[in-house]
Amino acid sequence: MDIQRASTPDEADRFAFEAGRTVIEQAKGMLMLVYGIGEQQAFELLRSCSxxxxxxxxxxxxxxxxxxPTAGGQAAKAPLRVDLNRILSGRSPQPDQ
Known part of the structure; x- marks a missing residue:
């Protein structure tokens, strides 16, 4: 659905809802990958941290x-976990040193 085509408030609300749900699903996938947890656990972690x-x-x-940062492979999990822990705890990124 295209935002420009959302002609009624209901369509605009539905588009916003779907966009938000997509973001949450992608974040859950990242949590599942980095922490090796299931979908429900990922959502509960996201909800609890929020x-x-x-x-x-x-x-x-x-x-x-x-x-x-986007990265793949097993070697990337440890640095991703550090960044993910920082984000989930509400801390801001550290400035480059």
Whole structure:
């Protein structure tokens, strides 16, 4: 669905909901990969952390997608886990030294 084609408030709301859900699903996938957990556990972790740092689940998920560097493979999991732990705890990225 194209945002420009969302002509009614219901369509715009549905588009926003779907976009938010997509962000959450992608963040859950990252949690599942990095921590080796299941889908339900990933959502519970995301929800719990969002409550702990007082941000919406969607906003925390967006931070994960924005701030977590994209990398693949087993060797990348440890650095990703450090960054993911930082994001989930609500800390900002450290400036480059």
């Amino acid at each position: 409550q702990h740092i007082n941000v919406r689940v969607r906003e925390l998920a967006q931070r994960i997608l924005t701030e977590l």
